Amino acid sequence: MSEQFEGFVRTTIETWEEGMDAIDRLYQATQPETVFGRPIEAHGQTVITASEVSMGVGFGFGGGAGGSEPPAGEGEESETGAPPDEAEAAGEDQETGGVGGGMGGGGGGTSAGRPVAVIRISEDGVEVEPIVDVTKIALAMFTALGSMFFMARRMKKASRK
């Protein structure tokens, strides 16, 4: 498949700008160069591959910050009656004021390609040879037959009641 397709597959997204760049690269994927391969010359023929491609990307970033007020009466004696420094030293769990924050992000993507046809150009003419994916057709056939069988059985059961 084409360089645009490979370039998209090898994308990493770490910042928002990179995410937007990945979306921009989706537009490049809609160009004909993505689905039509480079012409290859062999044995007096020129061969061009044609493939169907689909790709998707999703990402999100988020962040937050918060602070807590210092406990009322800072500097006062603790519950045990000890001064704050001594209470801390004694291992008392006393909340102190502060600011915290964090941010994170994530993303993911998918891409798929499937050959559809081969274009052969020779002195005799131009031929488009379709590529048949027998496995996919067989899977679709089994799924269709299975669903038909399942529905027929359910209807038969329902009519008996």
Next chain:
Amino acid sequence: MRRGREWVESQTHLGAEIVVGDRVITPQSQSLSIIGPHGGWAWNRPVAILVRQGKETKRIPIVDVTRLAQLALFGASILAVGLAFIAKRSR
């Protein structure tokens, strides 16, 4: 960044011309893209090739046999279930 583009776009594109001997081949593709603020999806498929030889231009469609077979099987299963349902109701 995306500017002046639609969120959902379906377009037919013509690729760069490929010259082989006295023939000029122009690939044609069709794309569908759905773009949101946090991601997007794009689909692109070959549609046809335009072969220009002299003054004559011929369009050769690219048929996706696998997709057609899948759709036919899907349609057949829907039709079979529908017919069975109608037959059961008419009894």
